[in-house]
Amino acid sequence: MKTISELAVQGVQKLIPYTPGKPIDELERELGLANIVKLASNENPLGPSSKVIEAIQNSLTELSRYPDGNGFALKQALAKKHQVSSAQITLGNGSNEILELVAHAFLTPSDEVVFSQHSFAVYPLVTQAVGATASIAAALEYGHDLDAMLTQVNNKTRLAFIANPNNPTGTLLSATALEEFIGALPETVICVLDEAYYEFIADKDRANSIDWLKQYPNLMITRTFSKAYGLAGLRVGYSISSVEIADLLNRVRQPFNNNSLALVAAEAALDDADYLKQTIALNNQGMKQLTSAFSELDLSWIPSFGNFVSVDLQQTAMPIYHALLKKGVIVRPVANYEMPNHLRISIGTEAENQFFIDALKAVLAESD
Numbered sequence: 001m002k003t004i005s006e007l008a009v010q011g012v013q014k015l016i017p018y019t020p021g022k023p024i025d026e027l028e029r030e031l032g033l034a035n036i037v038k039l040a041s042n043e044n045p046l047g048p049s050s051k052v053i054e055a056i057q058n059s060l061t062e063l064s065r066y067p068d069g070n071g072f073a074l075k076q077a078l079a080k081k082h083q084v085s086s087a088q089i090t091l092g093n094g095s096n097e098i099l100e101l102v103a104h105a106f107l108t109p110s111d112e113v114v115f116s117q118h119s120f121a122v123y124p125l126v127t128q129a130v131g132a133t134a135s136i137a138a139a140l141e142y143g144h145d146l147d148a149m150l151t152q153v154n155n156k157t158r159l160a161f162i163a164n165p166n167n168p169t170g171t172l173l174s175a176t177a178l179e180e181f182i183g184a185l186p187e188t189v190i191c192v193l194d195e196a197y198y199e200f201i202a203d204k205d206r207a208n209s210i211d212w213l214k215q216y217p218n219l220m221i222t223r224t225f226s227k228a229y230g231l232a233g234l235r236v237g238y239s240i241s242s243v244e245i246a247d248l249l250n251r252v253r254q255p256f257n258n259n260s261l262a263l264v265a266a267e268a269a270l271d272d273a274d275y276l277k278q279t280i281a282l283n284n285q286g287m288k289q290l291t292s293a294f295s296e297l298d299l300s301w302i303p304s305f306g307n308f309v310s311v312d313l314q315q316t317a318m319p320i321y322h323a324l325l326k327k328g329v330i331v332r333p334v335a336n337y338e339m340p341n342h343l344r345i346s347i348g349t350e351a352e353n354q355f356f357i358d359a360l361k362a363v364l365a366e367s368d
């Protein structure tokens with residue numbers, strides 16, 4: 001007789017679940033430490049915008065009602081911001097849900113999905129969960145090798161995932177290279193351009209990717225409120241695509257996939273330009289602070305366009321990760337991304353960054 005596990009579909013039997021950053025509470029429980037700094041999940045170190053908190057407080061009395069299942073107000077606000085129609089927008093419970101919806105809408109076990117080595121862990125997850133086959137292209141200096149990815153496209157390929165900037169490497173593709181890639185893809189391959197860190201890219205380096213949607217009906221762009229907008233705990237992300245793709249995603253999503261607090265919070269966050277500006281400024285300063293410290297320690301890092309940076313410790317990173325935990329610092333090991341000597345550090349406040357730098361210096365001195 002089959003065990004319960006053997007009853008699961010093939011892809012799920014072999015699936016290794018996503019490893020999130022260690023929660024602060026968990027480390028507190030384990031070590032009894034009080035001052036813990038978490039720089040492990042690319043969260044916004046400013047905490048939520050005060051406008052968001054106010055909007056949530058004002059909507060608490062409506063909690064007994066179902067949320068607006070169509071997210072009318074938020075979609076309108078996003079449509080206005082991005083100069084697209086509301087019908088092109090799909091809201092997700094985090095942009096992670098959008099990635100899952102795409103897989104459900106487009107993949108069967110006989111399909112293939114192309115993405116890069118060292119790219120976001122959710123791509124293999126959603127691919128495998130529906131029994132499709134991942135076709136992973138070797139990276140080029142930790143970034144996407146678009147030519148290699150194109151070479152792996154065949155008539156079974158249904159999806160291509162690209163994270164730009166990429167997590168956990170922070171690498172960025174140029175607008176020109178990216179558009180060329182999208183243009184070269186067969187129209188039967190849906191290109192998911194994951195722009196979770198878009199807001200952190202300097203203006204001069206940014207692609208106006210939304211403009212490309214007019215020309216490429218097989219393109220979809222995902223964005224999130226979890227990173228620069230500081231709402232990771234509420235789970236709101238979205239995609240902008242052709243109306244046709246949005247209609248398909250809408251069929252496979254749950255009717256109330258965004259809760260009511262998340263909807264009002266995201267709308268308020270969109271409205272708070274000062275918060276976003278402050279976020280970017282803090283991130284730019286923090287990036288300098290961390291990378292200067294790495295230089296001082298003779299460590300190299302992957303130049304990053306996001307709100308995190310992966311540093312090469314020139315030794316297996318796991319013992320260093322554990323030693324940092326003991327000092328109350330949570331960062332992110334990336335061995336599961338085939339980067340065993342790197343740690344990914346999210347940019348924190350100046351004080352948090354300094355706490356990490358001091359801990360790292362101490363740990364490296366001890367391990368010498």
Ligand SMILES: *Cc1c(COP(=O)(O)O)cnc(C)c1O
Pocket residue numbers: 042093094095096097120163166167194196223224225226227232235236237
């Ligand atoms: C963080 C992240 C996301 C989105 O996360 P959500 O919280 O689900 O919106 C998507 N893609 C990448 C590459 C990320 O790093």
